[in-house]
Amino acid sequence: MARERLNKGFAEMFKNGVIMDVTNVEQSRIAEEAGACAVMALERVPSDIRSDGQVARMSDPAMIQSIMDAVTIPVMAKVRIGHFMEARILQAMGVDFVDESEVLTPADEARHVDKSQFEVPFVCGARNLGEALRRIDEGAVMVRTKGEAGTGNIVNAVTHSRAITEELQALKGMDEHQLSQLAGEMRVPILLVKETRDLGRLSVVNFAAGGIATPADSALMMAMGSDGVFVGSGIFKSETPAKMAHAIVQSVIHYQDPAKLVEISKGLGSAMIGLENSALDVKMAERGV
Amino acid sequence: MKVGLLGLQGAFLDHIPHFDHLGVAHTIVRDNKGLDEIDCLVIPGGESTVMSKFLKEFGMLSHLKDCIAGGMPVWGVCAGSILLAETVDGEPGTLGSLPIKITRNAYGRQIDSRRHLIDIPLFGRHDFQAVFIRAPRIEVTDNKVVVHAVLGEDPVFVQKGSVMATTFHPELNEDHQFHEYFLSL
Numbered sequence: 001m002a003r004e005r006l007n008k009g010f011a012e013m014f015k016n017g018v019i020m021d022v023t024n025v026e027q028s029r030i031a032e033e034a035g036a037c038a039v040m041a042l043e044r045v046p047s048d049i050r051s052d053g054q055v056a057r058m059s060d061p062a063m064i065q066s067i068m069d070a071v072t073i074p075v076m077a078k079v080r081i082g083h084f085m086e087a088r089i090l091q092a093m094g095v096d097f098v099d100e101s102e103v104l105t106p107a108d109e110a111r112h113v114d115k116s117q118f119e120v121p122f123v124c125g126a127r128n129l130g131e132a133l134r135r136i137d138e139g140a141v142m143v144r145t146k147g148e149a150g151t152g153n154i155v156n157a158v159t160h161s162r163a164i165t166e167e168l169q170a171l172k173g174m175d176e177h178q179l180s181q182l183a184g185e186m187r188v189p190i191l192l193v194k195e196t197r198d199l200g201r202l203s204v205v206n207f208a209a210g211g212i213a214t215p216a217d218s219a220l221m222m223a224m225g226s227d228g229v230f231v232g233s234g235i236f237k238s239e240t241p242a243k244m245a246h247a248i249v250q251s252v253i254h255y256q257d258p259a260k261l262v263e264i265s266k267g268l269g270s271a272m273i274g275l276e277n278s279a280l281d282v283k284m285a286e287r288g289v
Numbered sequence: 290m291k292v293g294l295l296g297l298q299g300a301f302l303d304h305i306p307h308f309d310h311l312g313v314a315h316t317i318v319r320d321n322k323g324l325d326e327i328d329c330l331v332i333p334g335g336e337s338t339v340m341s342k343f344l345k346e347f348g349m350l351s352h353l354k355d356c357i358a359g360g361m362p363v364w365g366v367c368a369g370s371i372l373l374a375e376t377v378d379g380e381p382g383t384l385g386s387l388p389i390k391i392t393r394n395a396y397g398r399q400i401d402s403r404r405h406l407i408d409i410p411l412f413g414r415h416d417f418q419a420v421f422i423r424a425p426r427i428e429v430t431d432n433k434v435v436v437h438a439v440l441g442e443d444p445v446f447v448q449k450g451s452v453m454a455t456t457f458h459p460e461l462n463e464d465h466q467f468h469e470y471f472l473s474l
Contacts, residue, residue, distance in 0.1 A: 010399055094397075253298070
């Protein structure tokens with residue numbers, strides 16, 4: 001954990017920004033030009049992973065490298081849950097941030113990567129406070145809601161964000177005994193639970209992800225207390241990706257100003273096609289608890 | 290006295306505990322109206338490409354340049370120092386308010402980011418733990434620029450008149466010396 005402070009500090013720099021999924025050099029340039037504060041390099045956006053239904057793995061390092069060479073903003077990439085070897089490979093190639101992600105097919109059904117053993121920073125998904133604290137305890141320096149990636153449906157991100165907020169709120173009124181019991185249930189050290197209670201928020205940066213498809217969606221997540229947003233399929237599965245990307249970035253800056261959101265939301269063409277929860281064969285959010 | 294925090298992207302909220310501790314009012318600035326309501330401005334760490342883009346798009350660039358030229362104190366932190374520089378990677382900088390040349394990401398990617406102990410004679414400090422994150426490198430091009438701290442031979446804390454820049458992140462440290470000094474400009 002020697003680099004904890006450096007990596008936590010790095011995560012702070014993404015705040016109030018948008019991190020965009022990109023699958024090639026051209027998309028990475030569109031994202032940077034639109035105002036993304038980082039890009040996530042992956043071979044297929046989540047909606048394609050979902051419809052393909054095949055095992056999804058770490059992307060080809062050559063493809064990730066081509067994006068690292070193309071943009072000056074930080075580049076993130078995904079590893080399968082528990083796949084510490086994919087993480088070692090990404091660290092060795094100098095990727096700026098690793099997302100241990102439920103969007104890829106899990107490699108280990110029992111354990112996540114022991115992120116405290118790495119120099120590269122990690123972000124992980126969470127549906128509730130217990131998942132968030134377990135990932136922080138394992139060494140994640142950034143947490144994001146899982147949402148339900150590749151659906152263009154914001155409902156799950158809202159559920160996860162609210163769950164974390166409400167559980168943080170509940171911590172405030174707990175006595176020693178209750179905190180100790182909760183730490184046991186969550187399988188995390190009591191010190192981490194107390195630190196979180198004292199801060200009144202997670203001890204790391206907390207982003208929204210999974211289902212953001214419009215500027216109104218990203219503004220909603222900011223208003224619910226997210227520090228920033230990840231947008232996956234929502235940009236390059238929309239009718240006009242460059243415009244949508246730019247609008248989503250602006251909506252994160254101006255989320256408190258509905259009049260500006262009106263202008264930002266105008267004339268963007270169709271957003272990505274959304275999927276109802278009931279239509280899903282795979283719930284990615286249930287992976288890696 | 291009101292401090293502005295440029296709120297286009299990045300770690301602007303991280304400065305609030307410092308200014309709260311010093312008992313100074315602050316506000317987040319996202320447009321020209323905001324610029325008119327403040328006495329000094331912090332340009333925070335974050336992504337310089339994003340901040341530069343929206344300063345231009347929101348029509349804030351010339352107004353902010355005028356404010357700085359008119360003597361409004363401004364402090365650029367990391368990405369903020371990139372915005373203030375006269376030259377960035379060989380091209381004209383966004384604000385051009387500080388006669389320095391900047392090389393972005395000069396020390397490498399995040400895996401190369403480091404904490405370094407630096408001396409700051411101005412504050413009588415030895416071994417200040419400075420956090421450098423994908424930091425830019427400064428080259429001073431005007432002898433009117435005062436260098437307050439160096440890392441090896443590279444200036445990392447510079448000032449000219451009421452404009453100051455740090456390539457590291459004092460807002461991530463607990464002490465308030467940098468914020469206090471900025472308020473004295």
